[in-house]
Amino acid sequence: MENTQHTCKHCTKEVAQTAKRCPHCQGDLRNWFARHKIMTGILAVTILIIGLSSLGSARDSAEGVANNNSEQATQEEAIVISAVELSREYDNNKVAADAKYEDKIVEIAGVIDDIGKDILDEPYVTLEGITTTFFGIQCMFPRNDEAQLAELSRGQSITLRGRVSGELIGNVIVRGCSIVN
Numbered sequence: 001m002e003n004t005q006h007t008c009k010h011c012t013k014e015v016a017q018t019a020k021r022c023p024h025c026q027g028d029l030r031n032w033f034a035r036h037k038i039m040t041g042i043l044a045v046t047i048l049i050i051g052l053s054s055l056g057s058a059r060d061s062a063e064g065v066a067n068n069n070s071e072q073a074t075q076e077e078a079i080v081i082s083a084v085e086l087s088r089e090y091d092n093n094k095v096a097a098d099a100k101y102e103d104k105i106v107e108i109a110g111v112i113d114d115i116g117k118d119i120l121d122e123p124y125v126t127l128e129g130i131t132t133t134f135f136g137i138q139c140m141f142p143r144n145d146e147a148q149l150a151e152l153s154r155g156q157s158i159t160l161r162g163r164v165s166g167e168l169i170g171n172v173i174v175r176g177c178s179i180v181n
Contacts (some may be wrong), residue, residue: 081112
């Protein structure tokens with residue numbers, strides 16, 4: 001017959017394997033995750049966000065090395081498109097839009113909706129997208145461009161150049177951006 005007993009970590013007396021509390025000392029026998037469900041949830045969400053962000057940063061680093069080793073991105077012909085049109089194409093069909101734009105250089109004209117930094121302190125400019133959904137264009141910049149971004153303001157018209165990396169949580173992500181005008 002199986003041993004269905006184990007030792008209480010608080011009072012060292014034998015208790016049933018399935019007990020949540022020790023019947024002798026009333027000590028909580030559940031593991032940390034079971035005792036702290038809210039903290040476990042917050043921890044899981046934080047790990048997920050950091051994981052998704054680090055995937056983007058790793059891709060940024062790889063693109064940065066490739067761009068530093070050659071001037072292909074500056075010589076490559078860009079697809080010229082408005083922020084509203086690019087967001088509309090992603091809203092209509094993400095698969096078709098990825099096939100058309102992903103890993104391609106684009107020059108995007110639009111109106112600045114937000115200027116900030118992501119969870120990994122990477123600077124970005126978000127351009128207004130279509131108004132029927134929350135789709136916008138999030139243009140990620142190198143950290144050494146922060147002084148340039150500090151001079152921008154919401155509502156300003158701007159043209160940016162970068163490489164499309166696809167759609168993530170409602171925004172089309174464009175990496176390695178620079179200001180055209």
